[in-house]
Amino acid sequence: MDWRRFGFIALIILILIGVVVLVGGGEVSPTIIVVSMLATTISVATPLTLGALCGIYCERAGVVNIGIEGMMLASAFFGWFAAIYLNSILQMAPMPSLLVGVVAAILTGGLLGLLHAVLSVTYKVDQIIGGTVINILAIGVTGFLNRQLFFEQGSIFGGQVPHAPGVLPRLKIPLLAGSPIASIFEQQPIAVSAVVLVLVTHFVLFYTRWGLRTRAVGEHPRAADTVGINVARMRYANVIIGGMIAGLGGAYFTLESVPSFEPLMTNGRGFIALAAMIFGNWSPFGAWMSALVFGAAQALQINLQFFREQIPSQWAFLQQAYIVGLVPYLLTMAILTGIIGKTTPPAADGVPYEK
């Protein structure tokens, strides 16, 4: 991550926070607004960070994955289904239900990762099409099961959505008790594990034999093959690991953010995660920083809702949630044009390896 890029990211986040302070500053103390913006940014950046990490594992091994969106959507559904089934049918306590739900989400992601690996490594299907298949499959299956399981008479839940076991609680930090900035650091478990996974991924990719082999397979599979690395096996393993991380990202939607499932609820986060990965130059820290920019754009939309009434008339368009909601998407497109400098994908990204 070069300094120019880092400076750009810091600037955008500052601008986004500045807008909310300008709008709401008269009513609420700026400190509270800044703390609220930062806390929301870190929280809503979680699925983007995890999606981008999924992309990094896949693409560093040479497999393009645009199925992250579908992986997260399916995981969000099955994680939620597992938690709600355990809690309401098997009478398990809320906390263990939620944790098993997270595991179910991770497994769902891993399974879809396996499917993507079968399609792109074994059958050498065009990887963009393979990813699209996963996206469409996820929309179809979750839409069908959601209707069938929760809204049909005679289903296991008797035709109605049962009471949800809640969401994963914030992790308390005793040192920060009572401090005004506590909410920035006291995040929920998946948000915390996303940051931990950024560190872990950085270490794995650049300081372990596994990482070296992964990068070799993604940059020059023939050379890797020549020195005895099993290209297909490395790609399989990394795509499945990536899928599991996307699965954790999916769990964020239904087990950490809100205690419910809605069709299409991932709302393009999987694709924005890919843009974060590209802007972050396929590095874990870069991807995380980029994910925070998109998180800040989303936090802007959420926080502006609180100050709708205070928005001065010349800034009336900021009252429109639909207009402010455009910011993450426009930002993604601007970033992809490379106006802030080009990035370089792994050399063999998206190319099936023929022995």
Add this chain to the structure above:
Amino acid sequence: MSTPVKKAAPKIASTAREKLRPAINAVLVPLLAVFTAMVIGALVIKAVGGDPLAAYRGLFEGAFGSAKALSETTVWATPYIFAGLAVALAFKGGLFNIGAEGQLAFGAVAAAWVGYALPDVLGVTLPAVVHIPLTVGAGMLAGGIWGAIPGWLKAHTGAHEVINTIMMNYIALNMTSFLLNGPMKDPHPLNVVARTPRIAESARIPPIFPGLRLHWGFVLALAIAGIVWWVLQKTTLGFEIRTAGANPDAARYAGVSVSRTIVVTMMLSGVLAGLAGATEVTALNYRHELGFSVGYGFDAIAIALLGKTHPLGVVLAALLFGAMRNGATRMQFLTQIPVDVISVIQALILLFVAADAIIRWIYRIRAREERLVLTRGWGG
């Protein structure tokens, strides 16, 4: 002397078969993909406690059982044909347009605006011969612009069209939500729905048969499919699109401006998707309502791939998808299997068409054909 003649005869027969083989193969794999997906769909229906045979009978009845059913199938198939052609044309040019949904939505919004507001804005009454082409043209223009933007970004900055077209879908969704809930909302005092007012009489294309919803948009879709085939196969532009798609370096060497071709291809693709929206507005609904187009973009990809990106194949695949969507309502009515099962079957069809190796393996079909190559890195 007679031996060579005897030997020659089977040789001719076998070359004829050889010539037919690609055509048979091109049809065989999609058919088997549909069949296999339907079999798995039956297992899914069975698994949720339904009767697959009754469900499929309901599906068939609902799609083809009466004149009304057939007419509804064409109504469903019409936007699918346009959007499928849009994706297929982009595929021919080596581009992946996931943005048909956004282009369609903007086409519909633009057509609706010209349809209901233009006469008032100009302060004149437009005759139908002028107003109808203007309305359809506005839809084409809006879709074309919405498609050309990611094309231009791809050609001039290298930004990958897959992410950009998806982003533009969300932008289109947000902006149409804003417009249909705000400035363009139907001002009728009883209206609570996010929709435009009805378009003027002069912008409406009347139905073909009174009492049936089958509309001229379907006829136009078939004609456009023929035109797309003609352009791709018989014109210089089509040659440029296909060469730029198959081998950009060779195209450049042959003097084709690849970046210009990318923009033109994406624009034409957007025009086709925009037509899907425009015909719904001018020939069927006479207004645009929020949410009618959700999912068309992804369905269009499945249709383009199932039709092997050939215009005739796209028309057939669109009719199949239209029949399934239409018949699903009757299926749900008769057997309580939710219509969403169709999405699962369609996703499976796409899976088997994309990974045709699986189908070849199940049914022991040998020969391979050329495959689509789209993934050439992100060019970030």
